[in-house]
Amino acid sequence: MKTDDLIKALDADARSKAMPLRLAWWLAAGAAVVVAAAVFMMTIGPRPDFMVAAHTMRFLSKFVFTIVLAISAFALIRALSTPGAATGRAMAAMIAAPLLVAVAVVLELFMVPQALWGTRMIGSNMMICMTFIPLIGIGPLAIFLWMLRYGAPTRPVLAGAAAGLLAGGLAATFYAAHCFDDSPLFVATWYTLAIAALALLGALGGRFFVRW
Amino acid sequence: MSGKDEAELSRLMRAAIAGDEKAYADFLHRIAALIRGFVRRKIVQGGVDPEDVVQETLLAIHLKRHTWRQDAPVLPWVYAIARFKLIDAFRRRGRRIEIDVDDIAETFAEPETDTVSERDINRALDGLPPAQRSVVSAVSVEGRSIGETAAKFGISETAVRVSLHRGLAAIAKRFGQGRFGRE
Secondary structure (H helix, E strand, C coil): CCHHHHHHHHHHCCCCCCCCHHHHHHHHHHHHHHHHHHHHHHCCCCCCCHHHHCCCHHHHHHHHHHHHHHHHHHHHHHHHCCCCCCCHHHHHHCCHHHHHHHHHHHHHHHHCCHHHHHHHHHCCCHHHHHHHHHHHHHHHHHHHHHHHHHCCCCCHHHHHHHHHHHHHHHHHHHHHCCCCCCCHHHHHHHHHHHHHHHHHHHHHHHHHCCCC | CCHHHHHHHHHHHHHHHCCCHHHHHHHHHHHHHHHHHHHHHHCCCCCCCHHHHHHHHHHHHHHCHHHCCCCCCHHHHHHHHHHHHHHHHHHHHHHHHHHHHHCHHHHHHCCCCCCHHHCHHHHHHHCCCHHHHHHHHHHCCCCCCHHHHHHHHCCCHHHHHHHHHHHHHHHHHHHHHCCCCCC
16 A cells, blocks of 8 residues: 555545543543542541541641642643653652652651651551552553553653552542541651552553553 | 744644545645655664555554644644654564564565565555455545445445544554554
8 A cells, every 4th residue: 555545545534533632631530530539438438537637737738749749640641642742841740749748758757756757657557558549549540541542652651650640649639538647757658659559550551551 | 844834734734633634635745745754864774664654653643633732833743653653663673573583484585575565554454354454445545435435335434434444543553563464
C-alpha cells in the first residue's frame, strides 16, 4: 500500500469521532473518585470521631499532603498523555507534596519529645495503611492506565508511574479519613511506601500495557 | 518550519476535526511530506524503512487526533508522535535482528525488503479479518468512495465506515506490537 493510498483510507475515516482527551480525563477522574469512595465506604469507612478530629492540625495536614499530591499528579499525567505538551512545570510541581511532608516532619520533630518519635512513626495502623491505600487505589489506577492507552504518552513508563501517584494520592485522601495515626512521622513513612508501591505498579503497567 | 505553515496546518486540522474531508486530505499530504523529511534525516543507517515509519506515524496521528488540543500548535504534536514511532521502529528492528541470528539461513535467503509489496502495512493488512481487509483495500488501494465500497460489497455505508475504522485501528495495533502477519 502506498502512502497516498493510506491517506485515502484515513481521509475516508475522517468522520469517526472520539472524545477529546482533555474532557475524557475529567470524566476518568470523576469515575476514579466514585470507585475509590465506594471501596472505602464498603470496607473501612471514616473514623467515628471524624468531626472532632477535623479540628486538629495534624489530622487536616494529612489531607493537604494527599490532595496536593493528587492535584499535581493529575496535571502531570494530562501533560504526559499529550504528545508534544510541555511537562517541565508539571514535573517540577511534583516536589510540592514531598516538600510539605518534609516541613511537617521537621515541625513534628521539634514539637514531640525524642522518646516518642519511634512510637509516632510506627503508629498502630501500619498494616491497615499498607493494605488499604493500595486496595482503594487499584481501581483508580486501572482507570488511569486505560486512559493512558486512550491518550498517546510518548514516555509510557513515566506516565504509568504518574498514574500510580495519582491513584495513590486519591486513595490516601480517603484512607486518611479512616486512620487514627495523624503524625507526619507516620504519614511520611507508611503513606509514602504504600503510594510508592502503586507508582511502581503503574510504571509496570505503563511498560507492558500502555501501547499505542 | 515557518509560523505561517504552522498556522495553516493548525487551521486545516481544526477544519478536519469539524468534519471537512478536503481539509483533512490536504493536511495529511502536507504532514506526510514533513514527516518523510524528518524520518529520512534521522535514519542514517539501513534497517528501518523510512516510509514504513511515515505510514505508521500517519496512522497514529489519525487515531490519536483527539489528543491534540485545538488551541495548541499542531507541529510539535506531529513531531512528538513521529519521534515516538521512529524510536519504536528502531526498538522493534533490534528485536528482529535478535530473532534473525537464530535462523541465519533465512536471513540470507530473504532479500532486503524494499519493494512496495513488502511494506509492513501490507503484512498488517493481510492479517486482518476478511471483511475489514476487503473494505480497507477497496477504500485505499482501489481508491473507492464509501458509497462505492458499500455498493460493491452490498452492505450499508455505516457498515463500511465501521469496518474501515476497526480495520485501521487493528493495523495500528499490529504495528505497535511488531506483529504483521496472520496469527
